[in-house]
Every structure is written in C-alpha cells, then in structure tokens.
Amino acid sequence: MIVDLDHVQVAAPPGCEVEARRFYGQLLGLEEVDKPPRLAHRGGAWFRVGPRELHIGVTPGFTPATKAHPALRAASRESLARLVARLEGHGLEVAWADPDEIPGVERCFVDDPWGNRIELLA
Numbered sequence: 001m002i003v004d005l006d007h008v009q010v011a012a013p014p015g016c017e018v019e020a021r022r023f024y025g026q027l028l029g030l031e032e033v034d035k036p037p038r039l040a041h042r043g044g045a046w047f048r049v050g051p052r053e054l055h056i057g058v059t060p061g062f063t064p065a066t067k068a069h070p071a072l073r074a075a076s077r078e079s080l081a082r083l084v085a086r087l088e089g090h091g092l093e094v095a096w097a098d099p100d101e102i103p104g105v106e107r108c109f110v111d112d113p114w115g116n117r118i119e120l121l122a
Contacts, residue, residue, distance in 0.1 A: 007053035010065070010116050012058060013114055014043065027087060034046070042058060066116075071118075077122045094110050
C-alpha cells in the first residue's frame, strides 16, 4: 500500500548543476539538500519542497519533458505573483493557465533551463 510521495525526479543533461542551483535554488527558492555520498558522483542536485524532495537527475541523451511536470504550490496567491515577477525579471516566459480549468486555483507554467515544464500554483 502506498502511503505518501517521497520525491519527484526531473531529468537534465550532463553538466546541469550550476543551472539547477540557479533556477531551482535561487529563482524558485528551494533549499538544496546533500545527495547521499554514494550517489553524488552521478551529478545533478536535490532540493527540498516542503516535506518532499525534487531531484534533478543527469540523463545522457536528455530530452525535455514538455507535458509531464511537477507542480509546485506557492504559500499564497501573493507569493505566487512575487515568484512570477522574479522569474519574468530574469527573462523567463511564464504562461498562465485558463482560470476556469480548475476553479479557485491560480496556476502558470515555466520551463526550467533545459525545457522541462514546471507548474506553479496557488
């Protein structure tokens, strides 16, 4: 029986670590966590998202996920608006979803540095 979600992994190309830390750490504000020593040689980076983790895993022959995506929830609509403003201020394109699709939920999409789709919502 499944009782919880532990982590989600997003694929990235080799050499992704600097961009991962900038996008997921600095821009999205996620806390980086240390990878276990026996996995560190594989590259990538791990981040904390509330009680869960988001892993950026190195994939040779990488192809971005343009439909499948993690959805990251902001603390409030105001914090989502501030986050979107920060992303746009760094030149990233943010696409807002139709508000009628999920009543009461504001959501938008942004691509990570390698073209993976990321949903942000409040």
